[in-house]
Amino acid sequence: MPEPSPGFRPTLEAVAARAGVSRATASRVVNGGAGVRQPLVDKVRRAVDELGYVPNHAARTLVTRRTGAVAVIIAEPEIRIFSDPFFSQQIRGISKELTAHDTQLVLLLLEGPGDYDRIARYLAGGHVDGALAFSLHTDDPIPEITRRAGMPTVYGGRPSWTAAQDHQAVPYVDADNRGGARAAVRYLRDLGRRRIAHIAGPRDQASATDRLDGYRDVLPDADPALIAEGGFTAESGALAMAELLARYPDLDAVFAANDLMASGALRVLKEQGRAVPGDVALVGFDDMDSVAEAMDPPLTTVRQDIEGQGRLMARLLLRGLEQDREGAQAPASVITPTTLVRRASA
Amino acid sequence: MPEPSPGFRPTLEAVAARAGVSRATASRVVNGGAGVRQPLVDKVRRAVDELGYVPNHAARTLVTRRTGAVAVIIAEPEIRIFSDPFFSQQIRGISKELTAHDTQLVLLLLEGPGDYDRIARYLAGGHVDGALAFSLHTDDPIPEITRRAGMPTVYGGRPSWTAAQDHQAVPYVDADNRGGARAAVRYLRDLGRRRIAHIAGPRDQASATDRLDGYRDVLPDADPALIAEGGFTAESGALAMAELLARYPDLDAVFAANDLMASGALRVLKEQGRAVPGDVALVGFDDMDSVAEAMDPPLTTVRQDIEGQGRLMARLLLRGLEQDREGAQAPASVITPTTLVRRASA
DNA sequence: GCAGACTATGAGAGCGCTTCCAAAGCGCCC
DNA sequence: GGGCGCTTTGGAAGCGCTCTCATAGTCTGC
Incomplete structure (x- = not known):
């Protein structure tokens, strides 16, 4: 040595x-x-x-113009990062794939709305070869920033400014949110439930609207009052649940757009004396490790392969970088399948 | 523009x-x-x-020999990363501090035991100016790797090969685990509980042994059979709880070394028909957002300022880097205070 | 009005590496 | 045995920047 x-x-x-x-x-x-x-x-x-x-990496980069690193940009307001294992898993998947290709992961967390400048400067500074970005909201400046920097970018989750059917505009990896939601609602319906409510996620996130669309696909005639909007947090799920119960005391099923909101909803259902699944059947989305299984009763939910999505994102980007050098075009998007996991809550 | x-x-x-x-x-x-x-x-x-x-960053680095980036090394076996918001919070704190000093965060997740070589090569490659490392176990090769690379490093959590009283050997940031544990156990004792059990964490992690030491500080004469060892996961907490109940059917309090184990313990207590806190009072450690408050009953636990620890780690490292350039010595370690958060479980 | 002491600017070297290009070496065929 | 084409090697330029050092310029004080 x-x-x-x-x-x-x-x-x-x-x-x-x-x-x-x-x-x-x-x-x-x-x-x-x-x-x-x-x-x-x-x-x-x-x-x-x-x-x-x-x-020496710097010397090499100086001449090859390649850094061997990609940025992972997380723009989510801080609250969710804390309690949401979602990102941890995606990042794990990304890390695995990048490591396998000898590429480094630079983590860019947005610290508040004024922070876009820093990101823009960073990307323009040639620190990284490409970028992976998450959870874009409508009017998010990230796509414009990466475009200006000429930085190949793959998105996690369909950017909300993209039409669902247009998989080509921008490369992204997303779960089949709509299909998963359809499966969940169909399952509730086939259980014989007649008043199936939906706790939706924020309107400006594609995953939320896609899940809502899935709900509507199965129940096109459902009363809009059966739908309440939450913010993907447990607290907002509880609020939405209370609202729904007030409007529809006789509802007999709830499909929540994520597990966190489902857990908030469950708390309220219990508080108001509804048996789950006896009186009200409950289905979530995400199959979040530490939440769905730990609930009482354990939550029936829609599983997506989050780590797999992370890997896929990285793979798409790396392929894009190669092709970039060869002058080929950007890779297309990928939709990953979801599965319904039956537990006790429905 | x-x-x-x-x-x-x-x-x-x-x-x-x-x-x-x-x-x-x-x-x-x-x-x-x-x-x-x-x-x-x-x-x-x-x-x-x-x-x-x-x-151009590479050109600048080439001559200044400074990269403006630090590595965050996470060696934890994958399971915990997923379900543990701990890292997310630390990283958030680290990111905030680094951003404020225009420094980038390169995330190095170890993908299995053979991966140390990659880390070593990366650090030696001069990609980063310093490193932050977490959760070191006994005989972890990371300290040796960073030493060889001449890479200033700050540790998150007292490395277990360091004596608790020796804050100088290696700079680290840690919560006052022992003091927090003491406060928790004292609280249970002052509640009038007579048979206070402890679900300890893995023996090779300093946070676990420190918390155990705190328990012993208050109850030096406790029967060793009141102590069971878990692996910091909910599942292991459940197992440990079952074991303890078998040995001590009349125990009336449990101090779990973290919230995840406390949640597993709670499940078993309920299953075996013990009222919490009526029959058995339960206290955890960490005050993990999505766990402690969501439990039923909400968990009394010891809070540590995780994000603050992250910031502190980054600050220590940055200070160390400056001093390094000025030829001064490495910064000393910091122990952050803990507070007992009283909820319903005890 | 000029020596002396600064201060502001530019020329140029050099950080460690890749890569273009020319030179050298080699084998083969006619 | 000489010429042709191929492969292997080395010389040297240059990536974009910082920073030393020399030079030119500015300001004191007497």
Whole structure:
């Protein structure tokens, strides 16, 4: 094990000298060794090991114009980041995929609305080769920023300014929110429930509106009063539930647009003396580890493969970066399937 | 707004030419403008704006040897990352502090045990100026890796190979785990509980042993059979609780070393027909947003300011980096206070 | 009005690497 | 045996920036 005074870093020059070759040849070997004869390859490799040489990233980037890093931009207002394992899982998936391709992950958390400038400057600064962005709301400036920076970008979740049927405009990865919602509501209907309410998510998020659309697909004639809007938090779910119960005391099922809101709803249902699933059947969305299974009764919900989505996003971006270099066009979007997980709440 | 063909990036040279000054002067202005006369400063600033100039990061790093980025290394086996908002919060705190100092956050998640090599190579590659690392277990190779790379590092949580009283060896930020545990157990004792059990965390994590020590501080004569070890997960908490109930059917209080285990314990207590807090009082640790308050009854627990710890870690590291340049020594560690949050479970 | 002490500016080297291009080496065929 | 074409190697330019150092300019004080 080489351990030349910590902090000191040998250069390619040093490796070349030690191996008795030119810097050019040493460079070739370090980058795969194509077109260099075996004896020299070995000599250089040995020198690298002996000196503990690691290429200087900045120097390399300066000439290749590639950083080997991508940015992950999370614009979500802080509240959700805290309690939402969603991002952790996506990031885990992204990290796995990036690691497998020797690419680094730079995390860009938006700290408030004035922070877009910083992101713009960062992306323009050539720190990263591409970007992954999440949870865009209508009029989110991120797409414009990445476009200006000429930065290939893949979105997590369909950006709300994109039409659902237009998978080409911008590459994104999303769960089949509409299909999942349809499955959930159909399940409730097939259970014989007649007054199925929906706690929707915020109108400016595509995942929320897609799930609402799924609900409407199955129940086109449902009274709009059976729909209440929440903010994807437990608290807002509780509020929405109370509202629905006031309007429709005889409702017998609720489909909540995410598990967090379902848990808030459950609390209110219990408080108001409704048995779940006896009086009211409850279905959520997301199958969030620490929430759905821990609820009492455990929550029937729609599962999406969040980590898989993360991997997919990274893969799409990496492929895009390759093609970029080859002058091909941007990759298309991907919709991942969802499955209904039956537990005790419905 | 300048928008020269996306992807094209003007150089300092271009800015200098446009402003009619030398590259050196342009550089000075871009870096604060000290020692440049106002008229020239203005001219250069204007040129910067007009061209939409953003300094090339790689070039700058190459000469300054500073990257303006720090690595956040998370070595936790994957399970916990998913369900544990702990990291999200720490990272949020870290991000806030780093952003305020114009420093970037590179996320390094370990993907399995063979991944240390990658981390080592990355740190040695000079991609970052310093590192923040979490949840080190005994014999964790991370400290050795960062030392070799000559990389200033601040730890989150006292590394278990460090003696509790030795705050100097390695800079870390930790909650007052022992004091918090003492407060929790004292509270239970003052409630009049006589058989206070403890569900401890894994023996190789300092936070777990510190909390156990706090328990022992207050109850030095407690039967060791009142202590069961869990793995900081809800499931392991349930298992430990069942074990304890089998050994001590008449226990009347439980102090769990974290909220997740407390939630598992609560489930088992309910299953076995114990009223909480009537028959058994329950106290957790962490005050995890989505868990403690959502439990039924809401969990009395020990709160630590996780986001604050994150900020502190970043601050310590940044200070360390500055001092490093000035040749001063590494910063000392910091212990943050904890508070007991009384809810319904005890 | 001029020496002396600063202060503001520019020229140029050089950070560590990749890569273009030319030179050298080699094998083969006629 | 000489010429042709291929492969392997090295020399050197240059990526965009910072920073040292020399030079030109400005201001004191006497």
